[in-house]
Amino acid sequence: MRYDPPQTYNGLNLDAETEYTNFTGSTTETNGTRLDFTTRASKRFSSEAAYVKPSLTLRHTQYQLDDADSTQISRTVPSASVDAGLFFERNIKQGRYIQTLEPRLFYTYTPYRDQSNIPVFDSSARSLNYNQLFAENRFTGKDRIGDANHLTASVSTRVQSPEDGRELFRASIGQVYHFDERKVTLPDEAPLQGDRSELILEAAGEINPRTRLSTTAYWDSKENSVNAGEVRVNYKDDKKRILNVGYAQRKGNFESANLSLSVPVNEHWKAVGAWERDLQNNRNLETVIGAEYESCCWKTRVASRNYLLPDNTTRENAVFVEFELKGLGNFGSGTRDLLQNRVYGYE
Numbered sequence: 001m002r003y004d005p006p007q008t009y010n011g012l013n014l015d016a017e018t019e020y021t022n023f024t025g026s027t028t029e030t031n032g033t034r035l036d037f038t039t040r041a042s043k044r045f046s047s048e049a050a051y052v053k054p055s056l057t058l059r060h061t062q063y064q065l066d067d068a069d070s071t072q073i074s075r076t077v078p079s080a081s082v083d084a085g086l087f088f089e090r091n092i093k094q095g096r097y098i099q100t101l102e103p104r105l106f107y108t109y110t111p112y113r114d115q116s117n118i119p120v121f122d123s124s125a126r127s128l129n130y131n132q133l134f135a136e137n138r139f140t141g142k143d144r145i146g147d148a149n150h151l152t153a154s155v156s157t158r159v160q161s162p163e164d165g166r167e168l169f170r171a172s173i174g175q176v177y178h179f180d181e182r183k184v185t186l187p188d189e190a191p192l193q194g195d196r197s198e199l200i201l202e203a204a205g206e207i208n209p210r211t212r213l214s215t216t217a218y219w220d221s222k223e224n225s226v227n228a229g230e231v232r233v234n235y236k237d238d239k240k241r242i243l244n245v246g247y248a249q250r251k252g253n254f255e256s257a258n259l260s261l262s263v264p265v266n267e268h269w270k271a272v273g274a275w276e277r278d279l280q281n282n283r284n285l286e287t288v289i290g291a292e293y294e295s296c297c298w299k300t301r302v303a304s305r306n307y308l309l310p311d312n313t314t315r316e317n318a319v320f321v322e323f324e325l326k327g328l329g330n331f332g333s334g335t336r337d338l339l340q341n342r343v344y345g346y347e
Helices: 335-342
Strands: 012-023 032-043 050-065 072-086 088-092 097-110 148-160 167-178 199-208 211-220 225-236 242-250 254-264 269-278 283-294 298-308 315-325 329-332
Touching: 269 335, 283 335, 298 335, 315 335
Parallel strands: none
Antiparallel strands: 012 032, 032 050, 050 072, 072 097, 088 097, 097 148, 148 167, 167 199, 199 211, 211 225, 225 242, 242 254, 254 269, 269 283, 283 298, 298 315, 315 329
């Protein structure tokens, strides 16, 4: 259940999210229930040329497990972040286009909490990409909240149409600087090392008003080499039909292809799906199949997910159901977040 008040309180944005999940059917891992509560407060101070946005987040999670040795586990973790940026623009090509320059700094701090006794139901490490540079948590799901004390520095430039503000081209570069070692891990994984991330370079541009091509490269400044890269083609038309095709490769140990789509079936129904395949080992990494129903006042979403666990051997199935009252909030198990993360352009 998510609650987003439609109004702010003197510019202070407040929201809260509660999720209750029952995990059953696993023959290799612990089963049980999980209750997660997250509340956030943020305020944006901005002008035409600059902004600063401090945020505070508090996450509390309660587990009731079938494991006889540890039936009840709880965890409470605060996080704080500050997002700040500048915005400059100029006319180019005799005013036919607008070019921007956007430096940005993002600092986040999350204290360390030992989570080694918490089972992993749905968490995994997020793949590093440009958007992940500005995320508080380096893990997906609710079972791991990563400790963090780092600063992201980045800069972007865009070329836009002055008529409708459409983005014709974008180029960005960014890097994370870590001030402490990261201790929280997934089972059987070593803590992350290093005082900075790879340098991420991203570029994207329009092929036509419906289709965009984007690329990302990961530069290791210590080795002076490109460690990984991605290429993606994104299609979205006026009928809200979405098709995304991508390819990713990390030197020496990873190569994958992915496909995702969202297609309106009729006035009320929409079909959604995502698929990712490991090309090196000839196996599916994840398959998501979902549907959405929308009327004037409410929405409901359902999705089925089959995915490979971090042990690279075990597969799990999960079902997500969510009910949303427009303007009030939603009830369910994070179906919208799952589909937005897997299908670029899904709203």
